[in-house]
Amino acid sequence: xxxxxxxxxxxxxxxxxxxxxxxxxxxxxxxxxxxxxxxxxxxxxxxxxxxxxxxxxxxxxxxxxxxxxxxxxxxxxxxxxxxxxxxxxxxxxxxxxxxxxxxxxxxxxxxxxxxxxxxxxxxxxxxxxxxxxxxxxxxxxxxxxxxxxxxxxxxxxxxxxxxxxxxxxxxxxxxxxxxxxxxxxxxxxxxxxxxxxxxxxxxxxxxxxxxxxxxxxxxxxxxxxxxxxxxxxxxxxxxxxxxxxxxxxxxxxxxxxxxxxxxxxxxxxxxxxxxxxxxxxxxxxxxxxxxxxxxxxxxxxxxxxxxxxxxxx
Amino acid sequence: xxxxxxxxxxxxxxxxxxxxxxxxxxxxxxxxxxxxxxxxxxxxxxxxxxxxxxxxxxxxxxxxxxxxxxxxxxxxxxxxxxxxxxxxxxxxxxxxxxxxxxxxxxxxxxxxxxxxxxxxxxxxxxxxxxxxxxxxxxxxxxxxxxxxxxxxxxxxxxxxxxxxxxxxxxxxxxxxxxxxxxxxxxxxxxxxxxxxxxxxxxxxxxxxxxxxxxxxxxxxxxxxxxxxxxxxxxxxxxxxxxxxxxxxxxxxxxxxxxxxxxxxxxxxxxxxxxxxxxxxxxxxxxxxxxxxxxxxx
Numbered sequence: 001x002x003x004x005x006x007x008x009x010x011x012x013x014x015x016x017x018x019x020x021x022x023x024x025x026x027x028x029x030x031x032x033x034x035x036x037x038x039x040x041x042x043x044x045x046x047x048x049x050x051x052x053x054x055x056x057x058x059x060x061x062x063x064x065x066x067x068x069x070x071x072x073x074x075x076x077x078x079x080x081x082x083x084x085x086x087x088x089x090x091x092x093x094x095x096x097x098x099x100x101x102x103x104x105x106x107x108x109x110x111x112x113x114x115x116x117x118x119x120x121x122x123x124x125x126x127x128x129x130x131x132x133x134x135x136x137x138x139x140x141x142x143x144x145x146x147x148x149x150x151x152x153x154x155x156x157x158x159x160x161x162x163x164x165x166x167x168x169x170x171x172x173x174x175x176x177x178x179x180x181x182x183x184x185x186x187x188x189x190x191x192x193x194x195x196x197x198x199x200x201x202x203x204x205x206x207x208x209x210x211x212x213x214x215x216x217x218x219x220x221x222x223x224x225x226x227x228x229x230x231x232x233x234x235x236x237x238x239x240x241x242x243x244x245x246x247x248x249x250x251x252x253x254x255x256x257x258x259x260x261x262x263x264x265x266x267x268x269x270x271x272x273x274x275x276x277x278x279x280x281x282x283x284x285x286x287x288x289x290x291x292x293x294x295x296x297x298x299x300x301x302x303x304x305x306x307x308x309x310x311x312x313x
Numbered sequence: 314x315x316x317x318x319x320x321x322x323x324x325x326x327x328x329x330x331x332x333x334x335x336x337x338x339x340x341x342x343x344x345x346x347x348x349x350x351x352x353x354x355x356x357x358x359x360x361x362x363x364x365x366x367x368x369x370x371x372x373x374x375x376x377x378x379x380x381x382x383x384x385x386x387x388x389x390x391x392x393x394x395x396x397x398x399x400x401x402x403x404x405x406x407x408x409x410x411x412x413x414x415x416x417x418x419x420x421x422x423x424x425x426x427x428x429x430x431x432x433x434x435x436x437x438x439x440x441x442x443x444x445x446x447x448x449x450x451x452x453x454x455x456x457x458x459x460x461x462x463x464x465x466x467x468x469x470x471x472x473x474x475x476x477x478x479x480x481x482x483x484x485x486x487x488x489x490x491x492x493x494x495x496x497x498x499x500x501x502x503x504x505x506x507x508x509x510x511x512x513x514x515x516x517x518x519x520x521x522x523x524x525x526x527x528x529x530x531x532x533x534x535x536x537x538x539x540x541x542x543x544x545x546x547x548x549x550x551x552x553x554x555x556x557x558x559x560x561x562x563x564x565x566x567x568x569x570x571x572x573x574x575x576x577x578x579x580x581x582x583x584x585x586x587x588x589x590x591x592x593x594x595x596x597x598x599x600x601x602x603x604x605x606x607x608x609x610x
Contacts, residue, residue: 034513058434058438060446060455060456106352113345127592130538136565136585139367143370143578144362211344278442282434289437
């Protein structure tokens with residue numbers, strides 16, 4: 001400790017480093033890190049926690065799905081009900097993700113690029129669906145469009161079905177995934193500031209051109225990350241969709257709901273086989289997300305290394 | 314960097330936007346009206362109006378009905394389970410989330426990038442999948458359950474199982490809020506403390522912990538808020554016995570299935586109010602975090 005002390009002191013006063021630089025550097029590091037055994041113990045405990053709570057559940061999905069061999073696995077996936085569940089899940093995500101993408105970009109542009117009264121309130125409200133229980137989210141749509149809801153009698157008179165039908169499932173999915181892309185973009189665009197966009201405008205670009213050629217390349221990784229997480233949640237949502245779906249096999253069953261039905265019917269292998277599709281989706285999501293993050297970091301590093309002026313971001 | 318983002322510096326070269334209003338003159342970038350208008354419209358249609366429907370519905374029930382629905386013994390038992398299990402799970406995540414974030418930021422070990430990516434698994438894995446998978450692990454014949462059962466520890470289909478599921482879904486919150494703050498932490502402060510003779514533990518408690526405390530609490534509050542509303546992963550593992558292992562969201566679903574819309578609405582309003590309060594707490598914590606890291610809000 002004493003030697004580390006002198007080292008730090010000598011560095012601070014601008015003196016030349018002591019001759020045994022290597023030893024000194026090690027001592028300095030020792031002063032700001034833990035003893036070797038503490039490090040190993042912490043890493044071990046952290047990895048055990050990850051193993052128990054994340055790796056095991058993931059591995060269990062695939063082992064349970066393959067418990068009776070590949071034949072039974074693919075039989076479960078070939079079932080027409082499974083296919084209609086896949087179709088409905090894809091439809092819901094294909095509507096919810098683009099809607100929330102447009103909203104996310106618009107909201108991030110308004111919130112990150114301008115100052116206005118009520119901005120804090122608006123940001124909080126955008127976050128709201130995150131903290132609402134999925135079950136409550138489903139319930140509010142039942143209260144509006146259900147048989148006893150606000151529009152219930154009108155919808156019934158015009159023979160339009162929203163609750164216990166596909167539109168209800170789409171609405172619930174849109175609600176649940178509402179903030180995902182906006183939340184990803186707002187901090188990113190705030191950190192980048194307005195300088196580059198202003199420069200583009202000065203040089204004569206139109207608003208759209210500025211967005212398309214200046215803003216979008218800057219936020220693309222965050223955008224991809226937001227879209228991919230939004231998509232994963234849209235395809236995997238259970239609680240909200242469960243409340244509005246009515247669980248009609250082959251008609252209003254999404255993949256997660258199909259998993260539940262199979263599981264409750266004690267068709268364990270089939271349930272886990274369908275669940276494994278969702279687990280694969282989750283893994284793909286994590287891979288794309290990680291790649292997007294690494295690429296973003298690499299770009300940031302490349303920008304930071306640019307001479308002669310470092311950007312303030 | 315944040316100073317830049319909070320205010321648009323007035324640029325003399327750029328002609329003021331065609332709108333002649335005083336406030337608008339400072340806005341150099343186009344599209345404010347369009348994006349804000351669309352944001353507010355979409356927010357109202359998808360979120361605000363539907364949520365207000367819930368409150369309007371409560372006006373159609375009498376106060377006694379409302380009170381009866383939210384304070385029956387079975388519902389009270391569900392609050393105890395939901396809030397108790399969420400609190401325990403969030404506390405576990407507070408400790409282990411800090412540990413995982415610390416290990417990921419400070420140490421090098423093989424497979425670190427994979428672990429880092431895996432932390433987000435609970436965000437990406439559908440809750441129903443997590444639910445049946447954890448149940449399969451902890452059941453009497455499962456990988457983990459077969460070792461616990463002989464010791465008399467039963468986790469599946471008990472309140473303890475609820476806690477396990479809630480730990481799973483809350484893992485990313487603390488890790489992901491603490492990680493960036495730890496990464497930005499200036500090592501010079503630690504070096505200064507070390508040169509003044511502080512031990513590692515003292516440095517951690519008196520230098521590092523105060524700095525990351527807001528982020529830590531934010532992550533804790535987020536994990537807690539998420540756990541309270543969680544439905545998918547819990548219902549498979551809980552066993553759902555009334556008074557024992559029935560969570561509040563399940564009460565709402567049960568009332569809906571019996572076409573008790575008034576009762577379901579009343580309990581939902583209670584949950585929604587709790588969400589509002591937690592959202593405000595999280596917002597406050599985030600503002601504190603920004604102040605703590607020296608950035609203007």
